[in-house]
Amino acid sequence: PIILAIETSCDETAAAVIKGGKEVLSNVVSSQIESHKRFGGVVPEIASRHHVEQITFIVEEALSEANLTFSDLDALAVTAGPGLVGALLIGVNAAKAIAFAHGLPLIPVHHIAGHIYANQLEKPLEFPLISLVVSGGHTELIYMKEDGHFEVIGETRDDAVGEAYDKVARTLKLPYPGGPEIDKLAAKGEANIDLPRAWLETGSYDFSFSGLKSAVINVLHNASQRGEEVKPEDLAASFQASVVEVLVTKAKQAAEEYNVKQLVVAGGVAANKGLRDSLEKALENSEAELRIPSLKLCTDNAAMIGAAAYTGWKSNKFAKLDLNGEPGLPLS
Numbered sequence: 001p002i003i004l005a006i007e008t009s010c011d012e013t014a015a016a017v018i019k020g021g022k023e024v025l026s027n028v029v030s031s032q033i034e035s036h037k038r039f040g041g042v043v044p045e046i047a048s049r050h051h052v053e054q055i056t057f058i059v060e061e062a063l064s065e066a067n068l069t070f071s072d073l074d075a076l077a078v079t080a081g082p083g084l085v086g087a088l089l090i091g092v093n094a095a096k097a098i099a100f101a102h103g104l105p106l107i108p109v110h111h112i113a114g115h116i117y118a119n120q121l122e123k124p125l126e127f128p129l130i131s132l133v134v135s136g137g138h139t140e141l142i143y144m145k146e147d148g149h150f151e152v153i154g155e156t157r158d159d160a161v162g163e164a165y166d167k168v169a170r171t172l173k174l175p176y177p178g179g180p181e182i183d184k185l186a187a188k189g190e191a192n193i194d195l196p197r198a199w200l201e202t203g204s205y206d207f208s209f210s211g212l213k214s215a216v217i218n219v220l221h222n223a224s225q226r227g228e229e230v231k232p233e234d235l236a237a238s239f240q241a242s243v244v245e246v247l248v249t250k251a252k253q254a255a256e257e258y259n260v261k262q263l264v265v266a267g268g269v270a271a272n273k274g275l276r277d278s279l280e281k282a283l284e285n286s287e288a289e290l291r292i293p294s295l296k297l298c299t300d301n302a303a304m305i306g307a308a309a310y311t312g313w314k315s316n317k318f319a320k321l322d323l324n325g326e327p328g329l330p331l332s
């Protein structure tokens with residue numbers, strides 16, 4: 001099927017046309033980063049307004065890049081949650097309107113399923129698999145026994161990893177979004193500052209990043225009280241080393257315990273160079289094949305929503321026209 005997918009869960013307005021769940025005919029993303037930068041984070045009201053202004057144009061752009069019209073489509077897909085409710089509603093209503101006007105079925109997609117299925121656009125997923133989801137709002141280890149089945153085996157008890165990156169970046173006075181800035185800075189520094197690693201109870205696949213974030217703030221605070229300088233690149237490298245060590249160790253352990261074919265990394269923080277390198281090294285001799293999306297598919301886009309929608313299409317999981325945006329939509 002040819003599916004037009006729409007994604008507006010946060011601060012990117014995106015539309016894509018996907019054929020057969022994996023062939024990208026177009027993938028248009030309009031980012032609002034510049035509008036949110038001066039506030040140091042996403043302002044929900046501003047995000048919704050941008051989506052309203054952009055959505056029609058972005059959908060037309062996605063169709064025209066694919067050289068198609070509405071009558072060539074077999075289905076619509078849209079992110080139904082989780083995300084900012086006002087932002088989700090713009091995409092959901094646009095998708096419902098198009099589906100209704102052209103008599104097309106509508107496939108609701110979970111945003112995190114989208115991040116995972118982004119990998120499918122490059123090579124087929126093989127089950128069972130473990131997915132390490134690392135994004136702005138989520139940090140989870142998910143066991144997928146088969147296509148479309150999700151079992152969350154571990155999750156963050158406080159901050160998401162992307163959120164921790166953005167907060168630490170703010171204390172270092174780096175611009176929003178801070179994740180890529182810390183990543184760049186870390187590459188220039190030495191991980192020579194002692195920071196904690198939150199392993200939690202033995203055998204737990206849960207995560208915690210708020211203690212690490214506080215430890216970074218304390219290091220800066222104590223140094224300034226003593227009139228000493230902390231090299232920001234060393235602090236960034238030390239923070240990144242702590243995050244990456246915990247993520248990689250737990251993901252590898254889960255992949256081994258569940259005896260999976262693939263370890264599939266997903267979400268915006270999958271773009272992190274330190275994490276990518278460390279995962280590659282850790283899984284060099286592993287039974288599980290490491291899958292990380294190319295950079296462009298890590299952060300929010302609609303191609304990934306079209307890829308995940310194909311699973312819904314195959315199992316006839318269509319939404320009615322009363323579909324609503326659900327900010328806390330559960331994965332399973």
Ligand code: ATP
Pocket residue numbers: 009010082083111115134135136137138161162163165166177178179180183267268269270271272273298299300
């Ligand atoms: P969610 O997917 O959980 O709803 P989101 O959609 O806001 O949240 P994504 O778009 O998946 O999140 O990812 C954005 C996050 O990824 C931001 O926190 C950003 O700082 C982080 N990020 C992006 N690139 C990097 C990088 N190279 N290193 C670390 N973090 C990064």
Ligand code: MG
Pocket residue numbers: 010011012299300
């Ligand atoms: Mg975003």
Ligand code: FE
Pocket residue numbers: 111115135136267268299300
């Ligand atoms: Fe996302």
